[in-house]
Amino acid sequence: MLTWKEILQFARHGNPTPDKTIVKSDADWKAQLTPDQYRITRQHGTERPFSGEYCGVFELALYACVCCGTLLFDAREKFESGTGWPSFTQPIKANAIKYIEDLSHGMQRVETRCNSCDAHLGHVFPDGPQPSGLRYCMNSVALQKAEALQAGKTETATFGGGCFWCTEALFESLKGVHSVVSGYSGGQVQNPTYKQVCSGITGHAEVVQITYDPAIISYKDLVTLHILSHDPTTLNRQGADEGTQYRSVIFFHNDAQKITARKVLEELKSEFKQPIVTEVSAFTEFYKAEAYHQDYFKNNPGQPYCQVVIHPKVKKFKEKFGGKLK
Ligand SMILES: [Zn+2]
Incomplete structure (x- = not known):
């Protein structure tokens, strides 16, 4: 389980190596993504709270990066944060997410990106539920359901x-x-x-x-x-x-x-x-x-x-x- 201390360490001194690395030109991303996906993941945008597809959704699923398909989160670690953005207590793997210290807007925050393709996902805060105490605050637009575990499907x-x-x-x-x-x-x-x-x-x-x-x-x-x-x-x-x-x-x-x-x-x-x-x-x-x-x-x-x-x-x-x- 990742801790806030480890996240700060990654944000300041370097992230673990991802399983794969995907590099595309800006034009390629623009062609592949919808305007909203492009604005949020490639231009560090933020979706309006309570507007996202995965806000308030808790069915079993795995969430992947909308840009490159790398698995990022498991719905079993999703919780209702009340913020209007899908929130998770842990990533699926320690090296799935890249952490970057973000000092914009006069605040000290930690930005989260896909460690494989550098897509902006959201931020992580040390005010989530125990045991990790973490809140990964994500943009729904940056995520896609990788595997819907629906009833009746064995x-x-x-x-x-x-x-x-x-x-x-x-x-x-x-x-x-x-x-x-x-x-x-x-x-x-x-x-x-x-x-x-x-x-x-x-x-x-x-x-x-x-x-x-x-x-x-x-x-x-x-x-x-x-x-x-x-x-x-x-x-x-x-x-x-x-x-x-x-x-x-x-x-x-x-x-x-x-x-x-x-x-x-x-x-x-x-x-x-x-x-x-x-x-x-x-x-x-x-x-x-x-x-x-x-x-x-x-x-x-x-x-x-x-x-x-x-x-x-x-x-x-x-x-x-x-x-x-x-
Ligand atoms: Zn990605």
């Missing part, structure tokens, strides 16, 4: 955290989760068998593939629950189960998932005595496991195998999303 998450029987049991029957399928992912062998995966030479991890409704349960919730319900600090091991097939892993399906996963791991660092070793890799292929692995606990009642380590904070998820969490 998404996929893929996690490994030891034996998939246990992981599947954990996620099944949570509100917003449509299906949980056990399988193999992340290795080199096509259509592997359980026996091959157990030998530890396929590179595959035992994983669950979760289909969920992001309007009800967010990817952030799923990642948090995943990390808090196994031991993410033991490399290639969960309890007595040892081997790369039992590694702690998050296979992300898009950039937004990658960013969220990394953010959650950072936020949960302090919950564990040892460093988190969870792998965060791009999803490639998922192979469904043999039928007898699906719904293992439903079909084998009384099976005492799963000794899932549940963090006390998981209780909160049980209250919110139901399910069979212990």
Whole structure:
């Protein structure tokens, strides 16, 4: 989480390097943007308060720079500031925003720009809600919705955290989760068998593939629950189960998932005595496991195998999303 102290540091001594840099001529920006977008982002304009499209809007979405499409903010960090401009407590990534000390109009302020294309976005003030205490005061015109997470539209998450029987049991029957399928992912062998995966030479991890409704349960919730319900600090091991097939892993399906996963791991660092070793890799292929692995606990009642380590904070998820969490 970025602090005001770090922002002042960036504004005065240099910003972190962006993931990409976009340089265009003024004429190109003028041709690409509407007159309002051009005036605000390229000429440091400000839209009238309460006039912007995203003022007072709180549905799930990711916001990107209107000029270059770089992801800047997550609606989950948006709050009602009452100012008439969309306000956020944090950017999506520390290097997404550029900070510049702005001494115009006889005030001492910190201007925010897109760190990739230099678009003027607004300002940031140290009077936002806790825990960050920050208020990113943005022009709606400078933003575009990158990914609308609408009700009814399902998404996929893929996690490994030891034996998939246990992981599947954990996620099944949570509100917003449509299906949980056990399988193999992340290795080199096509259509592997359980026996091959157990030998530890396929590179595959035992994983669950979760289909969920992001309007009800967010990817952030799923990642948090995943990390808090196994031991993410033991490399290639969960309890007595040892081997790369039992590694702690998050296979992300898009950039937004990658960013969220990394953010959650950072936020949960302090919950564990040892460093988190969870792998965060791009999803490639998922192979469904043999039928007898699906719904293992439903079909084998009384099976005492799963000794899932549940963090006390998981209780909160049980209250919110139901399910069979212990
Ligand atoms: Zn930009």
